[in-house]
Amino acid sequence: MNQEKVAALEKKINHDYGNIAGIVILKDGTTCYEHYFNECTPDSRIHVYSVTKSIVSLLIGIAMDKGYIKSIDQKVLDFFPDYTVRRRERTIQQVTLRHLLTMTAPYKYKLFTPYIKYFTSDNSVQFTLDLLGGRGEIGNFRYTPLIGPDILSGILVKATGQSVLEFATENVFSPMGITVERNVIFHNKKEQLAFNQAKHISGWVADQAGINTAGWGLSLSPVDMAKIGLLYLNNGKWGDTQVVSTSWIEESTREHSRWKKVNLPYGYLWWIVDDKEHACAAMGDGGNVIYFNKKNRIVVSIASFFKPRVKDRIELIKEHIEPIFS
Incomplete structure (x- = not known):
């Protein structure tokens, strides 16, 4: 690893991507870079917005594997x-x-x-x-x-008989050493806005009925995010445990639809970045990203505080991170 290039990368991040909280990069399953910004630490937990969707996709796959859901073609x-x-x-x-x-x-x-x-x-x-x-x-x-x-x-709750957080904790978070402590329920707008900028609230937003959000609302550390990326890189396997079937990983990270406005292919709540390299990403507002590239055997996680109209994180990864660490 070229330290001069890394120093240049960090300078660019501080200048152009000032809302980043932390970055973790894994190569062949080993951490080759971990750095925190904006007074964050490895203990920080950041609201990752729509990255939550991709975690829900994972949970749907596990529910399918366990027979709770018979088919995604169910009404x-x-x-x-x-x-x-x-x-x-x-x-x-x-x-x-x-x-x-x-x-x-x-x-x-x-x-x-x-x-x-x-x-x-x-x-x-x-x-x-x-x-x-x-x-x-x-x-x-x-x-x-x-x-x-x-x-x-709602479907996960109906199918499994557990809350989404309970099901996720039992089948993903605990086996993989990911910390999501509790449900987070807002009582007013002020509490919600505070959560969006918080560094140390570990949880998953839920409504008054106790149903966890699926499109947003999960807080994770950059290390936890990288673990999810590694799970996908390794075809659903974590150590000796098959957390989710390889078939679900493959099916959920190939193109099933496309956002024509921005010409982006979409899997099952995962964005397809490069089909030839089998590179995919979970992406959330503010520049939150879990990215994995099977060809290069690399995982990049970026946790960010919300800020409107941020610079493209995939461009950052493709042009400035992968050339250094691949």
């Missing part, structure tokens, strides 16, 4: 038999887990996303189910940052 409403479908509302009845995982489910809201109502709702799953369907066409890519993925949390 969403199969898991909510008591849900009352409104008259003439047929689209929602055709939506499957696959549509949720690939961001190809339609929703009733269009130009104005009802974030205030969502954040003040006592039951985010019920709230989101009421918005699912409408006149949109099933199969068209529509990225839903917050309102949409929570249905997957």
